[in-house]
Amino acid sequence: MAIRRPRANSAHHLQPRYGDPSNSRSHGDPTDIVGDAFNKLAREQLIPQIANRTRNAISVDRREVFYYSRLRSGSRCTCYDAGEGAPHGLCQICWGTGFPGGFHKYGTETYLFEPSRQWWGVNVQLNPLVGVPPWFALEPDTTFGYIEWDETLHRGQYYGIDSSRFEFRNGDGTVKFEMKMDGYDTAFVPYTEVALKERALNNQGRRLRFRVTMERTTAQDRSPMFLQHWYRLLVNSVEPPLLWVDIPRRNESNVLAEYGAIETFQPIQFVFSDEIQQVNLEDLIIRLFDNTRWKVIESSPNDPQNILTSHDVQARKVFSHEIMWLVPL
Numbered sequence: 262m263a264i265r266r267p268r269a270n271s272a273h274h275l276q277p278r279y280g281d282p283s284n285s286r287s288h289g290d291p292t293d294i295v296g297d298a299f300n301k302l303a304r305e306q307l308i309p310q311i312a313n314r315t316r317n318a319i320s321v322d323r324r325e326v327f328y329y330s331r332l333r334s335g336s337r338c339t340c341y342d343a344g345e346g347a348p349h350g351l352c353q354i355c356w357g358t359g360f361p362g363g364f365h366k367y368g369t370e371t372y373l374f375e376p377s378r379q380w381w382g383v384n385v386q387l388n389p390l391v392g393v394p395p396w397f398a399l400e401p402d403t404t405f406g407y408i409e410w411d412e413t414l415h416r417g418q419y420y421g422i423d424s425s426r427f428e429f430r431n432g433d434g435t436v437k438f439e440m441k442m443d444g445y446d447t448a449f450v451p452y453t454e455v456a457l458k459e460r461a462l463n464n465q466g467r468r469l470r471f472r473v474t475m476e477r478t479t480a481q482d483r484s485p486m487f488l489q490h491w492y493r494l495l496v497n498s499v500e501p502p503l504l505w506v507d508i509p510r511r512n513e514s515n516v517l518a519e520y521g522a523i524e525t526f527q528p529i530q531f532v533f534s535d536e537i538q539q540v541n542l543e544d545l546i547i548r549l550f551d552n553t554r555w556k557v558i559e560s561s562p563n564d565p566q567n568i569l570t571s572h573d574v575q576a577r578k579v580f581s582h583e584i585m586w587l588v589p590l
């Protein structure tokens with residue numbers, strides 16, 4: 262395992278979080294030669310060693326996880342209830358966070374089309390009768406319609422598709438999903454994950470256009486419907502976007518709980534390396550060896566001299582009645 266260099270550029274050297282407890286001199290006093298020498302030693306040798314030792318500790322199990330940070334800003338989901346001042350607790354677009362997509366998966370970039378986005382179409386409306394959030398459906402008295410939207414990818418390079426989802430109902434009719442990319446396709450092509458991947462890998466800043474066409478035989482038939490489409494692109498490598506974390510063994514001793522015989526609220530500890538900058542409350546961790554979901558309830562960075570070395574995270578199991586149980590992986 263290569264030793265990662267601490268991300269010195271992202272640390273705030275000039276803004277100590279804690280002052281000198283002795284108050285004998287101001288922190289970081291430039292005349293303090295000994296202090297400077299120590300700081301330099303710490304920065305260049307000791308702290309990287311601490312970070313490395315954390316990663317190599319033998320009293321822990323190293324586990325692969327997927328990591329999802331909860332969204333805390335962005336456009337508001339259509340499920341948001343102004344009266345209640347809260348998102349819908351079971352919304353399948355924002356997963357109760359109020360922000361479409363709900364979570365950002367480490368190592369990926371998510372592109373999501375849902376009803377709060379800009380779109381245009383023919384004979385299509387957002388049908389609030391379906392519930393919250395509303396779905397796209399054919400207007401009354403019509404048998405054919407479509408909607409379109411655009412997507413411009415942020416980066417020049419992607420490595421593949423991590424996951425994707427197209428959520429629709431045929432009703433009594435049919436739903437057709439197509440896409441095309443500027444300067445690549447002369448006409449719409451059927452949407453498949455393979456077709457999307459090919460275009461994402463050859464994107465080079467070109468715009469993607471998507472079209473969902475809905476059709477029914479008579480206007481009395483139940484309308485086809487469409488809710489959302491999303492895909493996550495791999496941004497680091499072609500491999501699944503895994504993180505390794507250390508889990509102290511004493512925390513994993515409850516064998517029955519391991520196999521789901523006992524569900525417990527007892528939190529366990531995960532130690533994340535400096536590969537991620539922040540772990541926040543209500544972030545989601547998927548432990549892959551047993552496919553369990555964990556919700557972060559406490560997180561503190563270890564950042565001596567303001568250089569991040571690791572995060573100590575407490576997380577508890579997510580239960581099947583919680584919305585986080587349903588967040589797509």
Ligand SMILES: [Zn+2]
Nearest residue numbers: 338340352355
């Ligand atoms: Zn929502």
